[in-house]
Amino acid sequence: MSPSRRPPDPEAFWAFAVAAWDRADVRDLLLHWQERHGVDVIFLLFACWLPHALAPAHWTALESGSTDWNAAVTRRVRALRRRVRAIDWPQGYRAILGMELASERIEATWLARAASPPERAPRDPDLDQRLGRLFGQLPPAERTAFIAAIRALFY
Numbered sequence: 001m002s003p004s005r006r007p008p009d010p011e012a013f014w015a016f017a018v019a020a021w022d023r024a025d026v027r028d029l030l031l032h033w034q035e036r037h038g039v040d041v042i043f044l045l046f047a048c049w050l051p052h053a054l055a056p057a058h059w060t061a062l063e064s065g066s067t068d069w070n071a072a073v074t075r076r077v078r079a080l081r082r083r084v085r086a087i088d089w090p091q092g093y094r095a096i097l098g099m100e101l102a103s104e105r106i107e108a109t110w111l112a113r114a115a116s117p118p119e120r121a122p123r124d125p126d127l128d129q130r131l132g133r134l135f136g137q138l139p140p141a142e143r144t145a146f147i148a149a150i151r152a153l154f155y
Contacts, residue, residue: 008050010112016154017045017108023153029146037137040066042104046111047134048127048150054115059134062114066107074103127151 020026033039043066047059054062081096127147131138 008112008115008117010109013046013049013112014105014108016049017042017104020045020048020150020153023149026146026149026153029142029149033135033138033142037135039135039138040070040107042066042107043111044131044135046108046115047130048125048147050115051125053125056133058116062111063134065110065114069103069107069110074100074107077103 021030030039030041030044033044034041040063043063046062077096077100081093081100084092084096127150128143131143131147132140135143
């Protein structure tokens with residue numbers, strides 16, 4: 001399989017997601033969107049990272065799988081982490097935070113494996129168009145600032 005036809009690499013995507021999260025302005029917007037707009041942070045970062053186009057039906061299937069995983073696992077673990085924080089139990093909090101990160105990493109791996117390899121050589125995605133289509137509920141000015149931060153970090 002030629003390099004341009006390889007399926008997306010889950011480890012490369014996870015490294016991208018961690019690097020994006022480590023940037024304070026990106027993290028602040030992601031947390032804001034997660035709380036205010038119900039955005040699945042891992043799915044949004046995947047949409048930024050994937051270097052090739054997918055059919056709308058494929059994006060819908062990926063989003064549906066991510067939504068299902070979040071509802072069944074990640075949001076429940078996150079809610080538990082928040083409850084444990086309130087009882088001032090640092091060891092328990094760190095353990096549950098690790099579970100939450102593991103849940104997100106499982107989702108990231110699934111997304112990368114479920115995305116098909118490109119039909120032609122990858123090209124830089126039009127992030128504004130892609131995010132506008134997948135996350136139309138996000139305020140355009142915030143989306144523009146986020147895209148600028150992602151591009152400054154990775155492109």
